[in-house]
Amino acid sequence: MDAVRIRDDIYWVGAIDWSMRNFHGYETGRGSSYNAYLILDEHVTLIDTVKEPFAGELIERISSLIDPEKIDYIVSNHVEPDHSGSLLKILALCPNATVITSLPNGLKGLTARYGEQAYKGIKAGDTLSIGHRTLSFVPTPMLHWPDSMVTYCPEEKVLFSNDAFGQHLASGQRFDDENDIDLILFEAKKYYANILMLYGRQAQAALKALAGLDIELILTGHGISWRSHIKDILSLYQKWST
Ligand SMILES: [Fe+2]
Ligand SMILES: [Fe+2]
Structure with a gap:
């Protein structure tokens, strides 16, 4: 299984779950994906992983690029x-x-699940140099858990948005302009309604925190990523969260 090139030295290495039909109790008739990304900089960086049964796919895709x-x-x-x-x-x-991972909730949650590991907790505004690129971290609590955060790379103008802006939609394509946009927007709305709607106030806070960022790509944690309809999905989140 090959990785999908997003741009130079940034690859999708996630997994597509074609048969998932229920997520957090809502029907997901079109499956989903668990999106993970690999950045090949001086310090090789993996953004998120995938659901455990798909670990082999993640490892295979990473291994098609580098030794993990x-x-x-x-x-x-x-x-x-x-x-x-x-x-x-x-x-x-x-x-x-x-x-x-985020402080304090990410650190707490990961330690509870996976025991003591080499964790480094970060707070709002912390940055990490990975070589030619920098990563900065924006907490987005309750989008959709207390620990949630997103990661922004200013040199690439890329936002790794995890649960925010995603959809449960399995597809062989990765971007909004490669798919039926009406279907993607429908699934994005259904996802918002089922997973995020209770947290409108927190979504407003997240949108405010992201407002100053120059974003060319939103690389989501589920489904399709955004490059041609970024303004559309941001203004829909604005609308849905109010
Ligand atoms: Fe989640
Ligand atoms: Fe998720």
Whole structure:
């Protein structure tokens, strides 16, 4: 299984779950995906992992690019197992990697699930240099758990948005302009309604925190990512959250 090139040195290495039909109790008739991304910089960085049964796909896709042993950082934007479930299997291959997680809830959640590991807790505004690129971290509590955060790379103008802006939609394509936009927007709305609607106030706070960022790509944790309809999905989140 090959990785999908997003742009130079940034690859999708996630997994597509074609048969998932129920997520957090809502019907997901079109499956989903667990999106993870690999950045090949001086310090190789993996952004999120995948649900545990798909760990083999993640490892295969990473291995099509580099030896997983070379991973220096794993950014865990969210501790729920659809994003962190393969953490121990990956760490077994790169035992020297550091896992970046939010303080205090990410650290608490990961430690409860996976025991003591080489975690580095970060707070709002903290940054991490990975070589030519920087990663900065924006907490997005309750989108959709207290530990949730998103990761922004200013040099690439890329936002790794985890649960925010996603959809439960299995697709062989990765971007909004490669798919039926009406279907993607329908699934994005259904996802918001089922997973995020209770947290309108927190979604407003997250939108405010993201407002100053120059974003060319939103690389989601589920489904399709955004490059041609970024303004549309941001203004829909604005509308839905109010
Ligand atoms: Fe979640
Ligand atoms: Fe998720």
